[in-house]
Amino acid sequence: MNSIISVVTPSYNQAEFIADTIESVLSQEGDFYIDYVIIDGGSNDGSSDIIDRYEKALKENCRMETISDLCFYVAEKPFHLNRCKGISYRWISEKDKGHGDALNKGFSRSIGDIMxxxxxxxxxxxxxxxSITEIYRQFNQVKWVVGQNCSFNKDGSLRSCTYLEKCRYKNIFSFLTHNYEWIQQEGTFWRRDLWQKAGGKINTDYKLMVDGELWCRFFLHENLYHVHKELGGFRYHDTNRAHLFMPQVRSEMARAISGLARQVPVQTREFAENLLANAPVQEIRHERLNFKIIEKKPKATEWQISEVDFFAYSLKEQAELIRRTLNNLEYKTGSRLITPLRWAIRSARKMVIGAASFFRRISA
Structure with missing residues (x-):
């Protein structure tokens, strides 16, 4: 079976970074085809020249092969920009109506079964x-996945983060209780049948959180699976739109989640309301509550699916937030009283997690 991964890159005046982006796609190695579509919004900073340079490199070093009525560049000898079975590389540069419009242009041209x-x-x-190809071949029931959170500095170097910062587990109840930060778009992959079921397009009424609104529609149909592997990362720099316009980001997410809440079954909405009301843990059950995990153990040849308990993880997440707050206080005040307080909170967290686990066992 030929797996084709369709990647869309919307761009406007990103000449400083776009070469790194393109190379991170073209250099992927493995048993799959890449269908790569770049939609440039009429940049005037030299971006088009950079995009064109990679097309010329593929033409010079590869032969053409037609698959699913699309032409792919296939490398006949080792070539660092084509290490998979073949690459379709297409791009346009023209005015568009914004981020969502550019994505819709790209996806309408794509053909891959993975998007x-x-x-x-x-x-x-x-x-x-x-990794994504292996997971989708092994698990037919998996419709969308996200890797562990990671990010890059402006110079492209990988930033370090804690385990809980990497493993930001989310499901439909996380969103319905407004705990949505964040499903990392750069590490999210989905099947085309889910895309079609969820409407088959990006909602252009949203200017910043087109991804968050799409995740809400995906949650109406399927569980999200978390892959214990870093797949893609967000680059921090001075002109990140999400950081510059955070109030608008949160406003759009609130609107998207309100739309989700109106469309879910009544029992699902009531269950989320119970979570917000802190109902006793031993009285709460729902088939979509626990987080879905995909991981490959050391030396294993296949991926495995498991679950993480919603309540135990939520307690860890809250403890991590407290820890980071204490670290900030300690840094700002230099207070030595913070350390014993941190130990007390850690002990209390272990007691609460143990109690929650005990109640679930005796009520199962």
């Missing part, structure tokens, strides 16, 4: 596409 997008300042990590 994703990567903004023109972000990057994929090595072996991301091969």
């Amino acid at each position: 994703c997008w990567l903004n023109s300042d972000d990057m994929y990590l090595d072996n991301a596409f091969q």
